[in-house]
Amino acid sequence: MRAMVYRGPYRIRVEEKDVPAIEHPNDAIVRVALAAICGSDLHLYHGLMPDTRVGTTFGHEFIGVVEQVGSSVENLQVGDRVMVPFNVYCGSCFFCARGLYSNCHNVNPNATAVGGIYGYSHTTGGYHGGQAEYVRVPFADVGPQKIPEWIDDEDALLMTDALSTxxxxxxxxxxxxxxxxxxxxxxxxxxxxxxxxxxxxxxxxxxxxxxxxxxxxxxxxxxxxxxxxxxxxxxxxxxxxxxxxxxxxxxxxxxxxxxxxxxxxxxxxxxxxxxxxxxxxxxxxxxxxxxxxxxxxxxxxxxxxxxxxxxxxxxxxxxxxxNQCPVKRQWPRLFEHIRNGYLKPNDIVTHRIPLEHIAEGYHIFSAKLDGCIKPLIVPSAS
Missing domain, CATH: 3.40.50.720 (NAD(P)-binding Rossmann-like Domain)
Structure with a gap:
């Protein structure tokens, strides 16, 4: 697959990587339909976050289609359109039981603070992110949610972090x-x-x-x-x-x-x-x-x-x-606000950039060029 790869501060490129595989029975592999660059990604891009490792694929805002599921996944099927919160969490630990999904105790060796986050520094667990054609989604019965038919893809994407946060x-x-x-x-x-x-x-x-x-x-x-x-x-x-x-x-x-x-x-x-x-x-x-x-x-x-x-x-x-936002906890109320017309999240989207040109997208967003407020990334996988 093609994926964004970090090579050091201000240095990213698109490279060929292996398509992620199922590593645990509760994993899913999602074919990314739409991703985004977040302001938090710029902290990584600028070298401000410790333990951001060369070779990491960024991207904690993404939606897509389920391509493959592990043997124990019950809530998703191949072909489901899903929105994936940026939190990686188990759903059953002390903190998840209290709705503190961003503080999950089972998904990050550094769990004294934050839980897991897709495509971020290794201080958040070292999970590769969605600025790629495919992504592995752990705890697939817990985090992802099927996208309601009435919601626009871009609105669903923005609910995975920016709007919820x-x-x-x-x-x-x-x-x-x-x-x-x-x-x-x-x-x-x-x-x-x-x-x-x-x-x-x-x-x-x-x-x-x-x-x-x-x-x-x-x-x-x-x-x-x-x-x-x-x-x-x-x-x-x-x-x-x-x-x-x-x-x-x-x-x-x-x-x-x-x-x-x-x-x-x-x-x-x-x-x-x-x-x-x-x-x-x-x-x-x-x-x-x-x-x-x-x-x-x-x-x-x-x-x-x-x-x-x-x-x-x-x-x-x-x-x-x-705190880091416990994203899925916000979704029921946000669904109501969007359906009732109080919020139209994709009104803030200014750029839609092919994955192949993501380095230019980071530059535009980082340097605040071309009136850029929120850039979306469109992978080339079909």
Whole structure:
């Protein structure tokens, strides 16, 4: 098969690889119909995540058709169209039993923290991802779900991470009716978090970014107020002024380690691996939220030290909530919102790129060229 292969920071290519095989009776092999590049993939592409190994195939957002099933698989048959959450999880451990699928204890040697994730660093289990023509799906009776006939393929694809994560980010904010919600980052997850905040009763939604085309999308897609932080000498002072000098009730960090920070932060983060990227977005969240407010963290950070203003968070009495999204837990409600017309996920899709040109797709997405917000990948397998 043809698959995207990582060769080091900023170096990816499409190569011939063996089609994955059934390794366990509960595995399935899925022929990928559609995949995507996620902002979290850029953390790998830029070399910010530890233990990202040469030869890895990225891609944790994908849908496809079941090509083969293991002998113990009961819920899927060959030919089923399926959407696959980015979490790899067993469904039966202590954490899965409590709906914490992203913290599964049985799928990752590093399970003291996150569970398994397709196509990510080996800190998440070392599973190859869906930016390929085929992918092995473990625990096939647990994760994948048949795609309802009424849902568009692109909408189903975006539910495998970006939409579910944005919705989860708003959910973790414990938004109350009339709350002022500030979203840091107008990428796909930030846009979905902003849109979801309205569904949860927000009175104001303010999206912060530095790219005008993404802020325009926040205005048209998420109907949010927007702030370009490059236009203000001090973002925190500006946010306080626009919120009666109190701060936002809820701040959702949808940026993470890729935040624009100082030269020192990028040196210690991306070069020397001494911290999980730049902590600037999380510190903005701590400074911008009101005392007693809530911060929801959806941005990806490396599992190493980051210079976060934790003392300020303590002294302000903040609630910090965070996790990798337990994707499948969000699907029943999201199905309702999509079917009722409250959400049309593929409105944020800007590029559809053949697998053969995925290196160019990464470059376009990483360099923020051509108004790129969400690129989808179309494999050539038929």
């Amino acid at each position: 944005g919705y989860f980010g708003a959910q973790l904010g414990d938004i109350e009716e009339g709350d002022v919600v500030m979203v840091l980052g107008a990428g796909p997850v930030g846009l979905f978090a902003a849109k979801s905040a309205w569904l949860m009763g927000a009175g104001r939604v303010i999206v912060v970014d530095h790219l005008e085309y993404r802020l325009e999308k926040a205005r048209t897609f998420a109907h949010a107020e927007t702030v370009n932080f490059t236009e203000h000498d001090d973002l925190i002072v500006h946010m306080k002024r626009t919120t009666d000098h109190l701060g936002a009730d809820v701040v959702i960090d949808c940026v993470g380690a890729e935040a624009d920070g100082s030269f020192f932060q990028h040196l210690t983060g991306s070069r020397l691996k001494l911290q999980g990227g730049s902590p600037i977005a999380l510190n903005w969240a701590i400074d911008s939220v009101r005392k007693g407010g809530t911060i929801s963290v959806m941005g990806a950070y490396g599992p190493v030290f980051s210079a976060v203003k934790f003392g300020d968070a303590v002294n302000k009495g903040l609630t910090l909530r965070m």
